[in-house]
Amino acid sequence: MSIINNNITYSKVESDRFKLKVYRGNTSNIDKKELLTTILENKIDVSIIRMPSHKIEQQFELDKIGFPYICADTLVYYKSNLEKSSINPIKNDLEFIIATDEHTDILDSLINSIFIGYTNHYNSNPLLPKGDILNGYKEWARGYINNSTNNKTTWIVKQGKENIGFATCSFNNETSECEGVLYGVSESHSGMGIYGDIIRFTQNHFKENGFKTMSVSTQIQNIAVQKVWTRESFFISEAYNTYHINSLLSASINEIHTEDITINEKLINDYAQFTEDYNPIHTNEEFAKSIGLEDKIAHGIISNAILTKYYGTIFPGNGTLFKKYSYLFFLPLYINKTYTIEILFPIANKEKGLYKSVAIIKDKLTKEICLVAYNDLIKK
Numbered sequence: 001m002s003i004i005n006n007n008i009t010y011s012k013v014e015s016d017r018f019k020l021k022v023y024r025g026n027t028s029n030i031d032k033k034e035l036l037t038t039i040l041e042n043k044i045d046v047s048i049i050r051m052p053s054h055k056i057e058q059q060f061e062l063d064k065i066g067f068p069y070i071c072a073d074t075l076v077y078y079k080s081n082l083e084k085s086s087i088n089p090i091k092n093d094l095e096f097i098i099a100t101d102e103h104t105d106i107l108d109s110l111i112n113s114i115f116i117g118y119t120n121h122y123n124s125n126p127l128l129p130k131g132d133i134l135n136g137y138k139e140w141a142r143g144y145i146n147n148s149t150n151n152k153t154t155w156i157v158k159q160g161k162e163n164i165g166f167a168t169c170s171f172n173n174e175t176s177e178c179e180g181v182l183y184g185v186s187e188s189h190s191g192m193g194i195y196g197d198i199i200r201f202t203q204n205h206f207k208e209n210g211f212k213t214m215s216v217s218t219q220i221q222n223i224a225v226q227k228v229w230t231r232e233s234f235f236i237s238e239a240y241n242t243y244h245i246n247s248l249l250s251a252s253i254n255e256i257h258t259e260d261i262t263i264n265e266k267l268i269n270d271y272a273q274f275t276e277d278y279n280p281i282h283t284n285e286e287f288a289k290s291i292g293l294e295d296k297i298a299h300g301i302i303s304n305a306i307l308t309k310y311y312g313t314i315f316p317g318n319g320t321l322f323k324k325y326s327y328l329f330f331l332p333l334y335i336n337k338t339y340t341i342e343i344l345f346p347i348a349n350k351e352k353g354l355y356k357s358v359a360i361i362k363d364k365l366t367k368e369i370c371l372v373a374y375n376d377l378i379k380k
Helices: 012-018 032-042 053-065 101-114 130-142 194-208 223-231 265-275 285-290 302-313
Strands: 022-026 046-052 069-081 095-098 152-159 162-172 177-185 213-219 235-246 257-263 320-329 337-349 354-363 369-379
Touching: 012 022, 012 130, 032 053, 046 053, 053 069, 053 235, 069 223, 101 130, 101 152, 101 162, 101 177, 130 162, 130 177, 152 194, 162 194, 177 194, 194 213, 194 223, 213 223, 257 302, 265 302, 302 320, 302 337, 302 354, 302 369
Parallel strands: 022 046, 177 213
Antiparallel strands: 046 235, 069 213, 069 235, 095 152, 152 162, 162 177, 257 337, 320 369, 337 354, 354 369
């Protein structure tokens, strides 16, 4: 089953949060052609793809696509058979209150203190601002407040008059399955068995309401919570790797620069003379057509010369140097055709003079993307 059939779709929440065009989906097998087409046609900035860990070989399909990507985390799922499990009694004197809209500020405050150093797949991606990641937890938890009609619920955990933790859960009445989605205990109350009590409370709540299985999940590095789950009759059931493909085809901190270039005979001949690259695919129409091309094509690095002019004289301007660059060629640039160049700057640190630029070259007529260039620049 391909990634497209598994619905890699636009994520409005994450796109709004990170100010990037974010798509996400789950799959067992990547269809690289379909995925590439989806990224190019939708000009996606970040694709978040989750795959079963036992399909690790699928990672090499991402290599073949060519866009920069990272393995952002490994997520492990544990399950508990509520029908057969004997749930341990709660040890601490706690009160569990179903959260409503009036508890939003309390929930936000708890998340600010609990998740400030927590890491997940967002943290692994250097493109995503850390403050926005914390806000994501707040948005996530708020979505479970007073939301029983959507099979979600949140509890605020109190000890005396103090709010010390929370639990967000989802459930499916038709399948009799439920999930502990997000739990948290304030740092001042950690190590007191309260996290385990919250697990037991939610287990018991759903067991009493006729649910048969309960699942929980976390990143593989969070060993402490996994120890608690094991003690509370949860057993590991699944693992998934999360990948971020940072194609960055839309985002720019400033106005996108566009200009047209026509590939003509003089341009190709001048470049061939300068480089002494007289490969007949550039200079001999008959030869080019004999190997399946439509016509003679431009030397691939001609585009680099165009970008050098812009970076060095316009923006960032005089004193700009290349630190690193990489090019992805999807279609050749043909002689006597006009192409549109779009130059974006997804990231810039003007104080340090560091810039990440993406250049997209498209066929002016068909709008097809022919080339994407990633350029790390420094302005002295």
